[in-house]
């Protein structure tokens with residue numbers, strides 16, 4: 001299998017953490033791929049017409065995207081067991097969606113302030129993305145700490161990847177302020193070998 005990959009992407013990181021947890025990270029070929037909303041860059045659009053990473057090229061079927069499709073596929077084929085059975089599954093999926101929303105808003109902030117041509121940048125638009133992140137962090141802190149402290153699942157992996165990306169690209173925003181439970185949880189989660197092996201890099 002080939003994974004179109006960028007070491008800064010929190011969505012790629014979710015997939016990589018799953019592969020490390022399953023002990024098969026060395027069985028996947030990583031293809032460096034760049035791109036952003038103004039240019040698909042080196043991500044082959046015949047593999048993913050949206051020009052986005054991650055995308056997983058399989059031997060036995062069409063290329064898979066986006067990260068949630070890839071993680072469901074790998075979880076099933078590798079028997080990684082990071083998606084529990086229902087009804088716990090619904091909580092896992094909501095937490096994963098919440099974390100992916102945090103990561104997506106943070107990536108959009110990055111694009112707005114560093115990729116969009118300077119005269120067209122909107123700090124108000126970027127701030128609105130941050131408000132979305134702030135609401136989602138509060139939801140995790142108020143509603144989901146007990147689930148996050150339970151058996152490892154993809155909800156936790158997605159939250160770990162999203163918080164790691166906030167540290168990487170939005171450190172000055174200090175997401176830990178007002179979220180002490182999440183901060184303590186992340187300190188322990190980030191020490192896992194699979195998280196250490198996948199820390200974001202520029």
Ligand code: BEZ
Pocket residue numbers: 006008009010107110169202
């Ligand atoms: C980043 O450099 O922040 C980035 C790179 C690829 C995907 C998402 C984010």
